[in-house]
Amino acid sequence: MNHSLSCPRCNSTRIATRDYARKAGGALGAAAGAAGSATAALGGAEAGAALGMVAGPVGSIFGGLAGALMGALFGGAAGCAAGTAVGEQIDTHVLDNYECNACGHNFGQPRSF
Template identity: 50%
Template sequence: MPTCPKCHSTNIDKLNYGKRAGATVGGLGGAAGGAATAIAGGAAGGKAGAALGAFGGPVGIAAGATVGTIAGAIAGALAGGTVGVTAGAVVGRAIDEHILDNYKCMECEHKFNEE
């Protein structure tokens, strides 16, 4: 556990601003990218939904294709978001450790890095 270089207190808080911001931005970007990719290449979900909806006739085919495309977009967003959060958190952690003052002394309010 680090100690404050100013007052030598051990009552220290770890801020992790970079990690939080990186995870948020990465998650949003990954989810948007995953959904867009799934929709652009969503023929598979639409075809699967249409095949299942074929039992309901023409209306079932159209509804099934729509549901299949939406399901594909949701799955793509979840997968992309997961990857984005992980990648963003890794980058953010590196920024916390090497660029930002990631620690705050709770006694004297001094912010510092562990170097």
């Protein structure tokens, strides 16, 4: 909630942010990052399987799965962070990101030149 803003329609200071682009960007970025990290996940699976061989075949299987999972998680986290940052810029500079809790009016950030 940003108390320094007021609604241009009713002058209320009860303003909330909607953050639609930030939320969508984070979700899309996480999905793209996880999918795009397939190569890293496969590399992690190979490394995990090699390290798991110390514990035998079962260790190799669990090591491979853990390595693949870690690769996908790291890729998803990086994609989520990037998508959230892009979405935040869209919310701030393109969309009407503010909503008045008093009258329901949506408006963008006031431009300062």
